[in-house]
Amino acid sequence: MDNMVFANLVARPIRSLSSVVGIALGVVLILVTVGLARGMLLSSGEREANLQAELVFLPPSGFGAGVSAVPLTLPVAYAEAIAELPGVATTTPVARYVRTGARGIGFELIEGVDFSGTGGVGTYPEVTGVAIAEGRFPEGPNEIVVDRQRSADPETTLGAKLEMLGETFEVVGIYEPEVGARMKIPLDAMQSLLGAAERASWILVKTDAGASVEAVASNIEAQFPGNQIVFTRDIPGMWARGIPSLQVFLNIVIALAVFISTLTIFLALYTAITERTREIGILKSMGGSKRFIVGIVETEAFVLSLLGIGVGALVSLGLKWAVVSYTSLIVQFEWQWVLAASSLAVLGGMLGALYPALKAAHQDPVEALSYE
Amino acid sequence: MSSAVMIAERRTTRTGSAAVPAALLTESLWKSYRMGVTDVHALRGVDLRIGRGDFVAIMGPSGCGKSTLLHTLGGLQSPTSGSVVIEGSDLAGLTDAQRTELRRRLIGFVFQRFNLFPTLTVEGNLRLAERICLGWKSAERGAKRRLELLDLLGLASKRGHKPMELSGGEQQRVALARALIHEPAILLADEPTGNLDSENTDNVLSMLERVHEELGQTIVLITHDIDVAEAAQRVVLMKDGAILDR
Numbered sequence A: 001m002d003n004m005v006f007a008n009l010v011a012r013p014i015r016s017l018s019s020v021v022g023i024a025l026g027v028v029l030i031l032v033t034v035g036l037a038r039g040m041l042l043s044s045g046e047r048e049a050n051l052q053a054e055l056v057f058l059p060p061s062g063f064g065a066g067v068s069a070v071p072l073t074l075p076v077a078y079a080e081a082i083a084e085l086p087g088v089a090t091t092t093p094v095a096r097y098v099r100t101g102a103r104g105i106g107f108e109l110i111e112g113v114d115f116s117g118t119g120g121v122g123t124y125p126e127v128t129g130v131a132i133a134e135g136r137f138p139e140g141p142n143e144i145v146v147d148r149q150r151s152a153d154p155e156t157t158l159g160a161k162l163e164m165l166g167e168t169f170e171v172v173g174i175y176e177p178e179v180g181a182r183m184k185i186p187l188d189a190m191q192s193l194l195g196a197a198e199r200a201s202w203i204l205v206k207t208d209a210g211a212s213v214e215a216v217a218s219n220i221e222a223q224f225p226g227n228q229i230v231f232t233r234d235i236p237g238m239w240a241r242g243i244p245s246l247q248v249f250l251n252i253v254i255a256l257a258v259f260i261s262t263l264t265i266f267l268a269l270y271t272a273i274t275e276r277t278r279e280i281g282i283l284k285s286m287g288g289s290k291r292f293i294v295g296i297v298e299t300e301a302f303v304l305s306l307l308g309i310g311v312g313a314l315v316s317l318g319l320k321w322a323v324v325s326y327t328s329l330i331v332q333f334e335w336q337w338v339l340a341a342s343s344l345a346v347l348g349g350m351l352g353a354l355y356p357a358l359k360a361a362h363q364d365p366v367e368a369l370s371y372e
Numbered sequence B: 001m002s003s004a005v006m007i008a009e010r011r012t013t014r015t016g017s018a019a020v021p022a023a024l025l026t027e028s029l030w031k032s033y034r035m036g037v038t039d040v041h042a043l044r045g046v047d048l049r050i051g052r053g054d055f056v057a058i059m060g061p062s063g064c065g066k067s068t069l070l071h072t073l074g075g076l077q078s079p080t081s082g083s084v085v086i087e088g089s090d091l092a093g094l095t096d097a098q099r100t101e102l103r104r105r106l107i108g109f110v111f112q113r114f115n116l117f118p119t120l121t122v123e124g125n126l127r128l129a130e131r132i133c134l135g136w137k138s139a140e141r142g143a144k145r146r147l148e149l150l151d152l153l154g155l156a157s158k159r160g161h162k163p164m165e166l167s168g169g170e171q172q173r174v175a176l177a178r179a180l181i182h183e184p185a186i187l188l189a190d191e192p193t194g195n196l197d198s199e200n201t202d203n204v205l206s207m208l209e210r211v212h213e214e215l216g217q218t219i220v221l222i223t224h225d226i227d228v229a230e231a232a233q234r235v236v237l238m239k240d241g242a243i244l245d246r
């Protein structure tokens, strides 16, 4: 062993290991939390983008809340009125309800959509292009269809029965492609279960083939001022940008992770340099400059951080596998976040090492040499 | 540099022994430690001149200020008053960083307690010194020098050992090799045989003599043992922080 940094790390294996675990914890915290949030937002965003309808018409208190329950406030009558406007091919109302996710973890979106085409408007399959891949569309109130991914779960596979809003639903079909919520029940069933007759959360608007979507949108806006018109093509971006309060939460998690990294490394290296006071005196007697001594301590922190990042990344992958396998949640790792978590771990580690390093560098060499 | 040299030369002429330029020069060197309400004077006006290539032993009873003098000569600590001039550079005019740089270039320390890094091998201890003193660039020169020194000090077969696996005499020879790795002009040794039995003492002393002969270093050896002092060409006696005989 002729490298001082590695010799120091190997000489105190438990301390090195606990520092690595501390850094890893910070990395896991960032990767998994952000991964969960991003997974939820991005996959929802992608599924919304599969809508063939070009516009979404929402009540004033909108869509930005994203994953929160959008109450059924919008009168379904708007669907008919909008369908009458020039440039509009057809419309369909959609209700959305949020329930606790599989095995009680997270949450899950359920949509009530119009399968049968009541009133003078289109059906959900007509407007969105959704079709049945296996089984059939619901024909009664206690029937539900799911997308491919959802059907992979035995609890919601074709033919399975599940409890929701105090009723038992049977999965009667699997639809494609993935659009919006993964589970869909008849709109009127949801309306009656939620006590919101003739109400929906929003209305999907499909424009005529040749019509200008912008012109149709501004016309709808003019006719029904105060409501919101969202372009379907903008939705993935809205989800990706996330929800302001979620961002605050993520920032807190990130700050916590940096704090853990900083504190772990600080404690480990502060004890280490006290223990090595004499060695620091020797380095100084050999002509080791302050910068050299700071360099050694910081290099130790850097190596510990790198090891922690490696361990943290592996643990995160394991957790992702577990979460995806055993819950209905989605974890999405993106390079920029892996990079950010790594940089933050290194930053936290180097920051934690700074005070111990400077303290070591400023030690009086003669005093240090006589330290027992 | 030039003004420091001039001061050094002027002092040399005044002291009246200008023939050989001094490796180390002190004038009215005082060092006091504050202990509660009283001052402990470890050095009380030391005037000392050590020529280039000299092998000098500083001898005196325990507590007379030998280590304090040696640390001050090597720029590890500053005197309370008076001056230290190392190879023409007056330490008083230097910043802390410049003093460190000077120590790195010109001084090699050997201590009573060997002070090797316990987690590093013999080779690792020497490499660390190379890295500090020579930087990364002179790795080739360092490697050659390392082999020569290990040979000279009879350590060639111990390169892969850790300090704990060596005898005291061997550890002190490793410390000596480490102090010499960058060919310093001056070797400062603080009771290097203080922890050794007589056989190892003889061994380390003969190594010091050999180093002095073959490498021509200026050596200052501190001891309280007259037998050890005899290895040097000149003995300086110290008592109560002052020099008795020069």
Ligand SMILES: Nc1ncnc2c1ncn2[C@@H]1O[C@H](COP(=O)(O)OP(=O)(O)O)[C@@H](O)[C@H]1O
Pocket: B033, B034, B035, B040, B041, B042, B060, B061, B062, B063, B064, B065, B066, B067, B068, B069
């Ligand atoms: N850091 C210090 N604080 C107070 N007194 C000190 C300190 N270092 C040395 N001394 C005192 O200075 C005197 C000289 O010490 P030292 O140079 O170590 O002597 P020697 O090496 O000759 O045994 C002693 O009386 C010692 O107690």
Ligand SMILES: [Mg+2]
Pocket: B066, B067, B068, B190
């Ligand atoms: Mg001493």
